[in-house]
Amino acid sequence: MALPGARAARAGDRSPAARDRPPRARHRDRACGRRRAAPRGHARSGGARGRAALRRAGRPGTGDGRARFRGADPAGPEGALPLDAGRRAVRDHHALAGGVAPALSLLRRAILQGALRARAHRAARSRGHRERAPPRDERRRRGPDALALWRDAAALAVPPRVDGVYARDAQRRCIEWLEGYTGVAYPYDKVEGLGVPDFPAGAMENPGAVTYRLELVATDPAKASVRALKSCVGVAAHELTHMWWGDLVTLAWWDDLWLSESFATFVGNKTEDALHPEWGIWRDFVAGTTRGFALDSLASTHPIHAAAATAEAAVQRVDPITYQKGAAVLRMIESYLGAETFRDGVRLYLERFRESSAVAADFWRALDDASGRDVTRVAQTWITEPGHPLVELARDKDGRVALRQRRFFLDPDAPASDQRWPIPLLVRTPSGETRALLDAPTGSLELAAAAWIHPNARAAGFYRFSLDGDLRTRLLDHVDELDASERLLLLDNDWALTRAGMLRASDYVALLRALARERDRAVLAVAAEQLRWIAVHALTPRAERTFAALVEGLFRPALSRLAWEPGASDSEEDQELRPLAIRALGELARAPDVRDEAAKRIRSHLAGERQDRNLVAACAAVAATDGDAALHGRYLARVRETAGREPQEEERFREALPVFRDEAATAATIAAVDDGTIRDQDLPGIFFEGLRNVAAREAYWRALRERYAPRIAPLEGLVRNAVLSSMGQLSPPTLAREADTFLAAVAEPESREVVARTRESLRLHSRAAQRIREELAALR
Structure with missing residues (x-):
């Protein structure tokens, strides 16, 4: 950082x-x-x-x-x-x-x-x-x-x-x-x-x-x-x-x-x-851009290049816009120019400004000179304008694909914006990829013969897209022909449109069902996070059976194929996918066989029979959902025993503490915050998970309010702002109103932007949750 x-x-x-x-x-x-x-x-x-x-x-x-x-x-x-x-x-x-x-x-x-x-x-x-x-x-x-x-020594717990x-x-x-x-x-x-x-x-x-x-x-x-x-x-x-x-x-x-x-x-x-290369880093990168998309879809977002009067103001920009969106725009520019030309521009920039300082225009000028193209015109809008475009695609009467762009907002009632971007489109069809620069409000592509169209090939661009009914149906019918990053982006894109009210929950569920044969770990990880949002914010008893069937359909094939015990032929992808499936089935679908096996394994691990290094965190989290105060005490003891001495083991059990639903266990986690067992750097994670724990969120919300002034407010801006952002999880109307009032009261110049984004997120979470809850209840 x-x-x-x-x-x-x-x-x-x-x-x-x-x-x-x-x-x-x-x-x-x-x-x-x-x-x-x-x-x-x-x-x-x-x-x-x-x-x-x-x-x-x-x-x-x-x-x-x-x-x-x-x-x-x-x-x-x-x-x-x-x-x-x-x-x-x-x-x-x-x-x-x-x-x-x-x-x-x-x-x-x-x-x-x-x-x-x-x-x-x-x-x-x-x-x-x-x-x-x-x-x-x-x-x-x-x-x-x-x-x-x-x-x-006691304060830092430094290991020998x-x-x-x-x-x-x-x-x-x-x-x-x-x-x-x-x-x-x-x-x-x-x-x-x-x-x-x-x-x-x-x-x-x-x-x-x-x-x-x-x-x-x-x-x-x-x-x-x-x-x-x-x-x-x-x-x-x-x-x-x-x-x-x-x-x-x-x-x-x-x-x-x-x-x-x-x-x-x-x-x-x-x-x-x-x-x-075996890690699939670019799929993880695309998954990471989902956070940049989410924040950038708010009216209260900021440009990548954002004015900062003081150093403290810049701390509020340490967020997915500066990191993930900025990186995604660079990747889009690299795709537009070609990797070798982009690298030539990078080298020219470093040669010109080594051991000195530079501004954005200096870098764009280096790319202009290296490529012989007007990169500045394309790139400058992307870093100085807040938000990002939605590209709408529809077949016209001549069979051409008509294009229209407008700013995408997660808020369906947001006022229309006249912002326009020069969008380097990369469109995939069965016959290959087509490049085009959409720098006007409307345009068109000659793709009449294409059986299907993915508007963001290789997930290379930072834009949302909307397909008319026929184009969307054709794409879902051929979803298996897309590469993993394209399927991942399609899933994130449809989820964003669903939350914005541009797609119904039934449309999103249709995509999940089309992905029933999905084997890619990164795609399934994004699906798991979206399903977790539904479980936290929009799930009702009436929809539980349908919801569990969706989770089972996506994740049971992976666990059946991989089994619980790691095999000699497991790839590193398999080693990550197995715990992902266990946690989804155990926490979201609440599958009894998975919950029982996870509890058995974590008790064996705590008793000294070490489990596979990739499974411990997932088993600990699943077991915590039904765990009592005694099991929580064993987790907390493990956190203290391994603090600073075996950091990965400490992290596994610390992250599972706020997952407990038991009232006494929740109180013990909050006590661990007070006595310093939970370090300052780890407070945002504890409160984020605690505030989305449906059974315990009111206790965590009460604890956060009581401790904010004496404990949280004096902390480093990064920690304080992350804790403030975690309040966006409080979507139930009563809690959302309480959180909104609290945030308005504690806003200071050093956190004003973070507070504004969190308050907007609260409002949109609550509205989307109500609509999606009603739509899911009608599904069978």
């Missing part, structure tokens, strides 16, 4: 305005012969003092690309990273020749900021301890090759030893691929991987020293699920992409935050896919 607006401890900053001014120090733009301001408040370009510290801890390299990796200490057994209970140490750190203080000044921005710093301070106050540095003679004895950040070898190797492989793609050697002398126990950002791309949540650094391939392995490599790829986009070339101001984050998301996915 790159958050240029992270607050930095700087002696000269006396006010937010002072902190957010561009520094006096300027980067020389060697390509254009002019000076550009670099953002202030970020470790990579924070004025003369910050840049001096940056050079000492990770100065630009000489171009030989020989980065040093110290994600694990080779002196430890098998490269394990030694972490003492009272301190974190970075060993053999040649960049710390100036001693501890310069590096501490640099790393404080990520390691000691936000929740971690607040947590340590709270612990110090409550225990009467005070923050202290190692004694001077101890620092001298240890020498300049070690950096120690001393903190209260974790294994960082997999993460270290992931970093090395990512950098090698990125050097080849960019044509620029890794810009710094070394790269460290540092695990932080309580880190709201997830990761931070400090030049030469990337900080991660502890579970990412401590990923053990012998114990971690495939999902966890993907997270480790994916986050490393994202953060290391920032060494080129964000660190080597820095955004000129916070309104171009996307220029760093969208690139890191898009190119990070390219990196991960190149290293692990």
Whole structure:
């Protein structure tokens, strides 16, 4: 994650305005012969003092690309990273020749900021301890090759030893691929991987020293699920992409935050896919864009390039628009130009602006020059306009396909907009793909002979589509001929139209039934999330049997084919699909055989008979739905036992805590929030799941209201805003009104945009839930 607006401890900053001014120090733009301001408040370009510290801890390299990796200490057994209970140490750190203080000044921005710093301070106050540095003679004895950040051991729960070898190797492989793609050697002398126990950002791309949540650094391939392995490599790829986009070339101001984050998301996915083609990363990418589509369909959305008066305002833009939508637009532009031409433009951009700052127009100009096309005209609208288009397709009397575009809103009563986009269409038919640029309100395609049409081939474009009755029927009849990403996008597209009132629930159900033979894990994962929305917001007793049959029809074939026990021939897709099917059947269809088997397996696991690493989380969640306070107590004990020592195991049982429906178990989860068992970084997940737990959501809603002012409001903006967003799950009318009133009362400048989006989501969730509930009840 790159958050240029992270607050930095700087002696000269006396006010937010002072902190957010561009520094006096300027980067020389060697390509254009002019000076550009670099953002202030970020470790990579924070004025003369910050840049001096940056050079000492990770100065630009000489171009030989020989980065040093110290994600694990080779002196430890098998490269394990030694972490003492009272301190974190970075060993053999040649960049710390100036001693501890310069590096501490640099790393404080990520390691000691936000929740971690607040947590340590709270612990110090409550225990009467005070923050202290190692004694001077101890620092001298240890020498300049070690950096120690001393903190209260109980507050941080730092383990005596974790294994960082997999993460270290992931970093090395990512950098090698990125050097080849960019044509620029890794810009710094070394790269460290540092695990932080309580880190709201997830990761931070400090030049030469990337900080991660502890579970990412401590990923053990012998114990971690495939999902966890993907997270480790994916986050490393994202953060290391920032060494080129964000660190080597820095955004000129916070309104171009996307220029760093969208690139890191898009190119990070390219990196991960190149290293692990068997993982199906681009299907996961398309699944991730569903979050960007959802947020961007609100009237309260923001453009990718959004004005930000202060660094704090930019924090509210750390969302699926800046990450997923921005990356999807880049992918669409790459598809429009071709991958090699796009890469040529990337290399030209990096060459022109290395070690300086840039704005969006600089990148588009590089693509213009590399391609010989007017990319700026096409791309600029996509980043400066909020929302995205809906392309409506219908056969005309001459057999041509008529096109019409308008802005898509999830709100069926939203006022019409006159916005228009230059849309690079990629349409698939049985005979191949057809490209067209729709840059007017209407247009047409010569596709009279096509038996069926998918309007967004390979899911390459960021637009919704609507098909007339005949075109839709033909496409559903041939849905098996689409590739997985096209089926996934069709499913997400139909679900969005259903929630917007443009399709009936029966139309959406018809698509689910057409996908009865679906075997792709990513497509089924999107279906499971949509069905979960129905279960939380729109399911009535009258519709339960029909709903369960839908879930069974989609997921029972997968579990029957794969069975419960992993086989030697299982692919990694199979290893992810099996727990997905178990959780869907156990939680959504409430299948008795699945629930009994999951409960039996999780009790065996807790008793010491370790279950398959990919199944534990699913079994824990399914068993929790019928679990009592005693089982919850065992889950909580496992969370405390493994905290910081076996992060993946801790995560599996922590995420299952808010799934319990038992009243005493719910109270115990809330108590774990109060006593610090649940770290600040994990609060959004606890409340999100708790507020969509139909049996327990009122208890979680009451707990959140009571704890917001003393516990949530003072937290880092990322955590606070995520907790506020979780309130959008409260769709029952009474709860929705309460949440709306509460949100209006707690809105502050630093959260005003997040509050506006959450209030709109509440209203639309409630309205869609009522309509879909009535339509589902009529189905048989």
